[in-house]
Amino acid sequence: MKGAFHGTSSSYHTMPASIRAALGPTNTGKTHYALTRMMAHASGIIGFPLRLLARENYERLVKIKGERSVALITGEEKIVPPGARWFSCTVEAMPLDRKAEFVAIDEIQLASDPDRGHIFTDRLLHARGTVETLFLGAETIRPLLQKLVPGIEIDIRTRLSSLASTGHTKLSRLPPRSAIVAFSMSEVYALAEVIRRRRGGCAVIMGQLSPRTRNAQVELYQNREVDYLVATDAIGMGLNMDVDHVALAQLSKFDGTVPRPLFPQEIAQIAGRAGRGMKDGTFGTTADCPPMSSALVEAVEQHRFDPIQRLYWRNHELDFTNPANLLKSLTRPPPLRGLTAGRVASDVTTLESLMLDPDIRESARGKRATALLWDVCQIPDFRKLGDDSHTRLCARLYMHLLKEGAVPANWMEGHIRGLAKTEGDIDTLMHRLTGVRVCSYVAARTEWSRHSTMWQERAREVEDLLSDALHERLTARFVDRRATTLLRRLDSDSDRSLLSAVKPDGEVLVEGHSIGRIRGFTLETDVAAGPDRQIILRAGRKALLHEIPRRIRLLQDAPDTSLRLDATNGELFWEDTRLGRLAAGPSLLRPAIQLF
Incomplete structure (x- = not known):
C-alpha cells in the first residue's frame, strides 16, 4: 500500500483527519449519505462491494457533477477523465496511490468474509482520506472497528421503515411486488419457471449478470411489466427496488466449500x-423452505445479531525479490488479535500453480518480473471452469508481457471476436459474458496494451451485444406478458371489467391480447392444459359474459334452415358450427341433445 492515503495533509487542513463509521441495517440511507459527504469535498473515492453498485453510483454522480468530473474504476471498466475528482470504484480497484480528501468503503462488514474479507480489512486499516474517512456497514462490526481503529466516531442509524415476518407463503399466493430469493442458478431457474406458469412471469437477477442485463431486468420489474422478481442473494447488496415482500426459498447456501445455514445477519441483509x-416491508419463506424459527424472526425484525468475532486479513507489504519470497510474504500470520487468515484466494492458488511451470520459474527473476507475475495472478477467474484453463491463460499472458512488453493485438482480437456470438441458450450467453469480463479486465490494465482504449471499447461492445441477447432470452423464457396482464386485471379489486372484443372471425381479444377463438359457444385456446390455460379460461369467462348471451339470442332468432343434422353421427350444426349431438331420450321421437 502506498502512503498517499495515510494521515493528514497540511495542504488541506491543520485539523486531524476524521475517521467515522455509519452503521445500521438496510434502508437507512447510508449510501446516499456517503455520496453527499463525498460531493461536499473537493475530491473523493468510494469503494463498493460489487461492480454493479460502482457503475450505478457512478451514473448517479455523473448526473450531479458531470462526466468530466467523475471516474469509474472496476476490474473490467476504467473511465477516468483527466479532470476527474470523484471516483466510484469496486473496493479491489480503488486507486490507492491517489490523494483524496474523502475516502469511503461500503459494506465494511464484508471484512468478515473468508474469501474477499482481506481486501476490506486492508482498506479498513490503511485507506484514508486526507480530511475524512467513512466506513458504511452493519452494526455487527462495531466492536472490532473500535478495537482496530482507535478514536473512530460511530454513528448508529435506524431503519427508515419497519420489517415484519409473514411466515411461510405458497409460491402461488405470494403478493405482487415480491422478490423470491434462492442461492443457486438451477434453483433460480426452477422458481422463475414456476412463477411464469402461475403468475405470468418474473424478472431474474443474479450476480453473474452484466450491469446492462441486470439493469434491463430491473427495468422490467420497476416498469411493472412483471410483478415478481427471482434472485440470488446478490440483491442483498444495495439493490434499490420497489420490493414489498422478500420470500426466501432456501435458508442455507453453498459458501464455496460446504453447504451451511444462512447467518441471521445474512437473512436480514436480504430481507431488508x-x-x-x-414504506414498510415484509419477509418470510416460500416453496419447500420451512418457516423461520421465532428466535430468527425476532432477530431479523429487531436487527439484533451477535457481533463479528474476527476479520480476515492478508499481508499487504509484499516481498517481490522472487516468487518464493512473494508467496512467503502473502502467508505471513496476522499481527493483531481479531484478525485471522482467510481462505486461500484464487490469486494465491494461481501463483502457486504458475511457480510450478519451468518456463515461468526461469523467467520470473528479480523484482520487476515477480511484481508483473503477481499482477497477472490478479486476473479474476470469472469463468470458474474447474480445470487449469485459467492458469494456462495467465501463463501465456505473463510470457507475452515479460518478453514483448504488451498483450499481442491478435490475442485480444481473437478472444473478443470468438465471444461475439449471440446464438445459444441462457447458460451459453452467460459463459461468453464471463469470457468477455476476462478480456475487459486485461484491456483495463492500460500498461498491458498499446491500444487499451480501443480494446476496452471493443470488449464493451461485445458485452453489450451479449447482454442484450441474454436479456431477450431471460424475458422470452420467464415472462408471459399476456398472462401477467390478465392475472393483474383478474386479481384487481377494481370494478372495471376486462376490456374485450370478439372479431368477425371469432378471435377473442382481452386487454389487447389474443386468448383464442370462439366457435359457436366454445372458447378454443392456444394453450394446453396447465396453469396458463386456467388463466386464459378465467379471462375468457369474464370476457364472454356479453358475447355468449348475444350468440344465444342469434340462435333463438335463427331460421330453421340454418340448423342441420348430420345423419351419420347425429351431430347438430348451426350453419358451420358444431353445437352438440343427439343422444338417447325418453322416446324415439324425443331425443336428448348433448351440447359440446
Missing part, C-alpha cells in the same frame, strides 16, 4: 430489501 424509504 423489502420496503423502501418510509
Whole structure:
C-alpha cells in the first residue's frame, strides 16, 4: 500500500483527519449519505462491494457533477477523465496511490468474509482520506472497528421503515411486488419457471449478470411489466427496488466449500430489501423452505445479531525479490488479535500453480518480473471452469508481457471476436459474458496494451451485444406478458371489467391480447392444459359474459334452415358450427341433445 492515503495533509487542513463509521441495517440511507459527504469535498473515492453498485453510483454522480468530473474504476471498466475528482470504484480497484480528501468503503462488514474479507480489512486499516474517512456497514462490526481503529466516531442509524415476518407463503399466493430469493442458478431457474406458469412471469437477477442485463431486468420489474422478481442473494447488496415482500426459498447456501445455514445477519441483509424509504416491508419463506424459527424472526425484525468475532486479513507489504519470497510474504500470520487468515484466494492458488511451470520459474527473476507475475495472478477467474484453463491463460499472458512488453493485438482480437456470438441458450450467453469480463479486465490494465482504449471499447461492445441477447432470452423464457396482464386485471379489486372484443372471425381479444377463438359457444385456446390455460379460461369467462348471451339470442332468432343434422353421427350444426349431438331420450321421437 502506498502512503498517499495515510494521515493528514497540511495542504488541506491543520485539523486531524476524521475517521467515522455509519452503521445500521438496510434502508437507512447510508449510501446516499456517503455520496453527499463525498460531493461536499473537493475530491473523493468510494469503494463498493460489487461492480454493479460502482457503475450505478457512478451514473448517479455523473448526473450531479458531470462526466468530466467523475471516474469509474472496476476490474473490467476504467473511465477516468483527466479532470476527474470523484471516483466510484469496486473496493479491489480503488486507486490507492491517489490523494483524496474523502475516502469511503461500503459494506465494511464484508471484512468478515473468508474469501474477499482481506481486501476490506486492508482498506479498513490503511485507506484514508486526507480530511475524512467513512466506513458504511452493519452494526455487527462495531466492536472490532473500535478495537482496530482507535478514536473512530460511530454513528448508529435506524431503519427508515419497519420489517415484519409473514411466515411461510405458497409460491402461488405470494403478493405482487415480491422478490423470491434462492442461492443457486438451477434453483433460480426452477422458481422463475414456476412463477411464469402461475403468475405470468418474473424478472431474474443474479450476480453473474452484466450491469446492462441486470439493469434491463430491473427495468422490467420497476416498469411493472412483471410483478415478481427471482434472485440470488446478490440483491442483498444495495439493490434499490420497489420490493414489498422478500420470500426466501432456501435458508442455507453453498459458501464455496460446504453447504451451511444462512447467518441471521445474512437473512436480514436480504430481507431488508423489502420496503423502501418510509414504506414498510415484509419477509418470510416460500416453496419447500420451512418457516423461520421465532428466535430468527425476532432477530431479523429487531436487527439484533451477535457481533463479528474476527476479520480476515492478508499481508499487504509484499516481498517481490522472487516468487518464493512473494508467496512467503502473502502467508505471513496476522499481527493483531481479531484478525485471522482467510481462505486461500484464487490469486494465491494461481501463483502457486504458475511457480510450478519451468518456463515461468526461469523467467520470473528479480523484482520487476515477480511484481508483473503477481499482477497477472490478479486476473479474476470469472469463468470458474474447474480445470487449469485459467492458469494456462495467465501463463501465456505473463510470457507475452515479460518478453514483448504488451498483450499481442491478435490475442485480444481473437478472444473478443470468438465471444461475439449471440446464438445459444441462457447458460451459453452467460459463459461468453464471463469470457468477455476476462478480456475487459486485461484491456483495463492500460500498461498491458498499446491500444487499451480501443480494446476496452471493443470488449464493451461485445458485452453489450451479449447482454442484450441474454436479456431477450431471460424475458422470452420467464415472462408471459399476456398472462401477467390478465392475472393483474383478474386479481384487481377494481370494478372495471376486462376490456374485450370478439372479431368477425371469432378471435377473442382481452386487454389487447389474443386468448383464442370462439366457435359457436366454445372458447378454443392456444394453450394446453396447465396453469396458463386456467388463466386464459378465467379471462375468457369474464370476457364472454356479453358475447355468449348475444350468440344465444342469434340462435333463438335463427331460421330453421340454418340448423342441420348430420345423419351419420347425429351431430347438430348451426350453419358451420358444431353445437352438440343427439343422444338417447325418453322416446324415439324425443331425443336428448348433448351440447359440446
